[in-house]
Amino acid sequence: MEFPSLLIQDAVNAFASLPGIGKKTALRMVIHFLQTEPSKVEQFAEAIVKMRKEIKHCKVCHNIADTDVCSICANPRRDHGIVCIVENFRDIISIENTRHFQGVYHVLEGLISPIDGVGPEKLNIASLEDRLLQGNVQEVIMALNPTIDGDTTIFYLSKIIGKYPIKITTIARGIAFGGELEFVDDITLARSIAARLPYEKYLNGNS
Amino acid sequence: MEFPSLLIQDAVNAFASLPGIGKKTALRMVIHFLQTEPSKVEQFAEAIVKMRKEIKHCKVCHNIADTDVCSICANPRRDHGIVCIVENFRDIISIENTRHFQGVYHVLEGLISPIDGVGPEKLNIASLEDRLLQGNVQEVIMALNPTIDGDTTIFYLSKIIGKYPIKITTIARGIAFGGELEFVDDITLARSIAARLPYEKYLNGNS
Incomplete structure (x- = not known):
């Protein structure tokens, strides 16, 4: 695909470098931005750059976090x-x-x-x-x-x-909810039989 | 979907505002950026902001352009x-x-x-x-x-x-290449019969 503008070309290539985004989808995104307020476009860019620069990893569990210790590790409950x-x-x-x-x-x-x-x-x-x-x-x-x-x-x-x-x-490994026995692989099926549960437990899966 | 980080949340929301991008795809993009060099992320953001700020419209034909007159209008050939x-x-x-x-x-x-x-x-x-x-x-x-x-x-x-x-x-309006007559709407089919071409022209579509 050729573009009448190097600026467009660069922006399309930038989007097309993202996972699962081809040239056509990238162009659609670029066109979306062409129709957006420049200040909104800057907000978009800033959110991403800021995220990449300021993201931290929790000192305790290595989860991503805004602070030194993530919200889960810091939660006393x-x-x-x-x-x-x-x-x-x-x-x-x-x-x-x-x-x-x-x-x-x-x-x-x-x-x-x-x-x-x-x-x-x-x-x-x-x-x-x-x-x-x-x-x-x-x-x-x-x-x-x-x-x-x-x-x-x-x-x-x-x-x-x-x-x-x-x-x-x-x-637990086993058959997913909504899964069909016919299409499950042998190992999963064998394991789910070996690891069978008393029926009361099945009914009470969350406890 | 909840995120352990406001920075991530903001970045996901930014991507999810693009056409055709849902929260899950947005998250995949954010994760992609988390694994990318910060300088590359800045390049990405810059390409988009620069495109939006510096894009011009051709004075002659209103095509998007990097200069006052687009490359097509400026081309003497x-x-x-x-x-x-x-x-x-x-x-x-x-x-x-x-x-x-x-x-x-x-x-x-x-x-x-x-x-x-x-x-x-x-x-x-x-x-x-x-x-x-x-x-x-x-x-x-x-x-x-x-x-x-x-x-x-x-x-x-x-x-x-x-x-x-x-x-x-x-x-020309008509049946697209690879199209099937059976599934073409009435107006298109009627017009393509009314606007029928001599066979020599069909063979020589480009001339």
């Missing part, structure tokens, strides 16, 4: 005895949206991946052990993706956490 | 005797991409629309007449959308241009 381990802060947003978890988090910022050359030393594991050493943690929930890397990381972490008198749990 | 009338600069990009038009353009910046209260005085029609008065134009091509507003505008313009010894043409 959360249960600081239950730590949910996640890969990245997106998982925190997903879990928070369920409104069914009242504990705190620990963000690894990755998973152990021998193929990609990511060893345990690249993850936030040392700071996790520091938290465990303080002795307040009763349970660690592994909320990692059910992939080879996820399972490797869970295995590695379980060896470390196993040194402490702390309960280790993983989020 | 274009045929300045053929003026293609379009609704907005997006149509210029579409037509330029075909690489089959060597004339120049005139951007109306809208269509006459009694329902939306857009009268001829809101469009770039006075400047079009100025161009016609100079006496260099031999043909005006109406490349407007085949809607009621488009046809109204063509009718209005044809009355004005009719005062000059200038050929008036419209782009």
